[in-house]
């Protein structure tokens with residue numbers, strides 16, 4: 594296994610979003626307007642059910658308790674999302690990257706920022722591997738069945754959502770589920786915008802300081818034979834504040850095949866997904882049509898791989 598240097602490509606949307614962010618517009622240019630957006634069904638924060646919160650220090654320590662494991666299992670089954678709070682990691686990884694991400698959109702990046710992003714990327718590879726191992730334990734899978742995901746690829750997306758004079762007219766990121774095994778989302782400047790769909794309702798996720806938001810992606814939904822949920826989510830924008838986030842996607846190894854784990858397939862629980870190669874799984878994603886009619890009110894910069902085989 595070899596670790597590649599982090600390299601960044603700029604998205605084609607850059608000029609448009611920079612134009613929006615800089616101009617102090619009072620209305621949104623028509624090409625950004627999404628007419629068919631679901632309004633937020635729950636917008637009153639005080640009555641929203643909230644995604645479960647799990648303590649990473651307890652979960653990742655060697656002597657974690659069964660109750661933390663059960664909490665993780667329940668979060669993955671019922672929500673497909675949870676927040677991972679952490680105290681020790683936050684000062685080591687999160688704080689440093691937070692400062693530098695706020696400077697990040699002034700590319701080219703400085704060498705020191707690249708170094709701390711590499712440390713962040715490696716730190717998250719370890720966190721993801723640990724979470725996937727605990728998930729495998731919770732699902733009672735054979736150890737080797739998680740290898741496709743736990744030794745897979747990593748990519749990151751740096752997202753910038755500028756303030757918008759008419760936030761209800763636009764969408765930062767349209768409803769989607771992630772193709773990853775798990776995604777580790779880091780809301781850099783604690784501005785709310787992420788909403789998840791639960792029981793037909795859009796629920797805003799309230800950012801907790803120095804927490805990671807973890808969600809189950811389609812690859813883990815398939816491996817768990819549908820036991821764990823890959824939940825639809827979207828990002829709305831704010832009239833006053835810009836929003837920054839980093840999404841780290843942990844994805845299956847390219848040279849494998851993906852299917853429900855054989856140890857989870859029984860007469861009572863037959864496979865609900867067919868086996869396909871990871872290459873075909875990825876090809877399928879690219880053929881999913883995104884709404885090409887209107888622009889997204891965001892800028893995404895993506896990096897290639899932390900790891901390669």
Ligand SMILES: O=C(O)CCC(=O)C(=O)O
Nearest residue numbers: 750752771787828838840
């Ligand atoms: O920016 C966010 O909060 C979410 C980003 C996201 O869902 C994604 O990049 O897939």
Ligand SMILES: [Fe+2]
Nearest residue numbers: 769770771826
């Ligand atoms: Fe996503």
